[in-house]
Amino acid sequence: MTTDAEKDATTLEENRRRQRELYGRPLQDRLRALMALYSISQRRLAEVLGVSAPMLSQLMSARRVKMGNPRSHERMIALEQRAAAQGPAPLSPETAAAITAEIAAEELSDTxxxxxxxxxxxxxxxxxxxxxxxxxxxxxxxxxxxxxxxxxxxxxxxxxxxxxxxxx
Structure with a gap:
């Protein structure tokens, strides 16, 4: 007989698999990398992406599979691209703050x-x-x-x- 914990683990693994299909790798990996690159908290990343902190937590834990708002996905990509454009060195606090503020304020396409x-x-x-x-x-x-x-x-x-x- 399968326990609730085993069902939950199976569901989370399936959700991570679906995230890999949608986003290339699990959102936990991508979002944690952004938090490290920009030296920001999960709450600040949620603000920049335009999602609630609980929603971001659910995405990172694979309790939710998909970002519901296309703008949030665009902002995640913009953060990744801007960090990559800065080169391999860690972002300075000033640069990280400027980029996150700019991306959070941008009106990105919702198409x-x-x-x-x-x-x-x-x-x-x-x-x-x-x-x-x-x-x-x-x-x-x-x-x-x-x-x-x-x-x-x-x-x-x-x-x-x-x-x-x-x-x-």
């Missing part, structure tokens, strides 16, 4: 990749339309991360090909 096409009938899109939309609305770092995640998991060669084209 998802498919809505970017402004309601166009998906069946009428060409491969080039998709590649152009990816280039226009997704950062190179995110495209690379998605391509690499698909490559390492040996998933979706067709989608990988679109990502490769968008990166060229």
């Amino acid at each position: 998802t990749g498919l809505r970017v096409l402004h309601g166009a009938d998906a069946t009428s899109l060409t491969a080039e339309d998709l590649v152009q939309a990816l280039r226009a609305h997704v950062g190179a770092g995110e495209l690379r991360a998605a391509r690499d995640a698909l490559r390492s998991a040996e998933l979706s060669p067709t989608l990988r090909a679109f990502l490769e084209q968008a990166l060229d």
